[in-house]
Amino acid sequence: MAIWELQTPANFSLVETIEAHGWHQLSPFRWDREEGVLERVEELAMGRVHLLRLSEPKPGSLRLEGAEGTARAEIEARVRRMLQIDLPLEEFHAFCQDRPKLAHVPERKQGRMLRCPTLWEDTVKVILTTNTTWAQTKAMTARILHHYGALCPADTERRAFPGPERIAADSLERFAEVARVGYRAAAIHGLASEIQSGKLDLEALQTESLDASTLRKRLLALRGVGPYAAATLLLYLGRGEHINVDSWARMLVGKELGRPVSDAEVHAFFADYAPWRGLAYNFYAWRPDPNI
DNA sequence: TTCCAGGGGTAGA
DNA sequence: TCTACCCATGGA
Numbered sequence: 054m055a056i057w058e059l060q061t062p063a064n065f066s067l068v069e070t071i072e073a074h075g076w077h078q079l080s081p082f083r084w085d086r087e088e089g090v091l092e093r094v095e096e097l098a099m100g101r102v103h104l105l106r107l108s109e110p111k112p113g114s115l116r117l118e119g120a121e122g123t124a125r126a127e128i129e130a131r132v133r134r135m136l137q138i139d140l141p142l143e144e145f146h147a148f149c150q151d152r153p154k155l156a157h158v159p160e161r162k163q164g165r166m167l168r169c170p171t172l173w174e175d176t177v178k179v180i181l182t183t184n185t186t187w188a189q190t191k192a193m194t195a196r197i198l199h200h201y202g203a204l205c206p207a208d209t210e211r212r213a214f215p216g217p218e219r220i221a222a223d224s225l226e227r228f229a230e231v232a233r234v235g236y237r238a239a240a241i242h243g244l245a246s247e248i249q250s251g252k253l254d255l256e257a258l259q260t261e262s263l264d265a266s267t268l269r270k271r272l273l274a275l276r277g278v279g280p281y282a283a284a285t286l287l288l289y290l291g292r293g294e295h296i297n298v299d300s301w302a303r304m305l306v307g308k309e310l311g312r313p314v315s316d317a318e319v320h321a322f323f324a325d326y327a328p329w330r331g332l333a334y335n336f337y338a339w340r341p342d343p344n345i
Numbered sequence: 346t347t348c349c350a351g352g353g354g355t356a357g358a
Numbered sequence: 359t360c361t362a363c364c365c366a367t368g369g370a
Contacts, residue, residue, distance in 0.1 A: 075351080183352040189368065190351075235366030240353090279353045299351035 055123050059115040061138055064146060066162035067091070067109035070136050073166040073335065075187060079178055079194045081202070081214055082167070093135075094205040095170065096213035097127055104207045107132065120207065131170035140165055140291050145329055152326075154338040163336050168289045172255050173248060174214050179285050180237050180244075180277040182299075193234045200231045221249035240277025258290070265292040284331055293332030296323055302334060 071077045071091055077084035083092040091107040105128060106118035119128055133139055142164045149155035158164055169175045181193045201219045202212030220228060220242060229238035247253035258271055265287060272283040284295035296302060298316045306314045306322045326333035
């Protein structure tokens with residue numbers, strides 16, 4: 054077992070990053086809250102599959118565990134993306150300090166959200182959250198891993214999240230049959246095929262220096278990605294302006310106003326939180342239990 | 346049976 | 359830009 058450390062910024066918290074939303078409940082993530090350990094099966098370059106373990110034994114330092122021979126640089130790059138370690142939060146934290154509903158954010162070192170190692174995986178999972186229940190999102194994700202994910206040698210009950218090439222190699226009909234993701238099958242299989250054929254360089258979206266508006270348009274151009282999904286992905290890409298209005302947002306604002314609300318009223322409710330409306334909503338004082 | 350869930354695409358106005 | 363309707367799935 055190889056063990057090494059990774060330094061983190063003073064305003065970083067592993068627990069707060071992981072529990073910012075429900076991503077840790079989706080395979081191949083496995084989060085042990087009591088032990089404070091995040092596990093994940095990773096398929097690395099050259100097809101090597103490893104079980105990765107992450108913990109935060111002390112502030113400012115992460116403990117990484119991987120199999121001997123693990124490509125550390127590759128693992129570290131993925132961990133930095135997953136945990137948004139390089140996301141600058143100073144401005145947002147200063148913004149939160151004199152706002153009662155957000156004052157807890159800098160105190161608890163919140164503001165980062167657990168991501169997957171690739172924009173591909175985040176995009177697929179966001180599509181799997183649309184117009185369905187959270188229980189079904191978890192089930193659909195698990196089926197995709199079961200049928201297309203590479204087996205973990207250290208634990209043959211677990212698999213890695215498949216790259217687009219694995220899904221693109223199968224037919225849409227077969228994918229729809231085994232993944233049972235409903236009408237989302239065409240969007241996900243289509244996305245995989247476009248990436249595999251080279252027609253779409255999805256990962257480049259996060260390295261190109263695009264302004265938030267342009268980036269949003271590029272995301273909205275993806276099949277299966279609408280305003281909610283684009284706002285969610287923008288948050289993961291460090292752009293906290295747009296609100297990912299979902300049933301939770303309507304529940305939250307409805308609770309604040311004491312009545313059912315429309316999407317427009319959700320946007321209006323957070324108008325004063327510009328240019329951090331999306332982050333403000335996601336870290337607002339009252340949130341439904343992410344473990345439901 | 347009908348409704349609806351961490352919405353999106355499309356047609357028509 | 360706004361509205362109406364449909365979309366696969368599975369639990370309530």
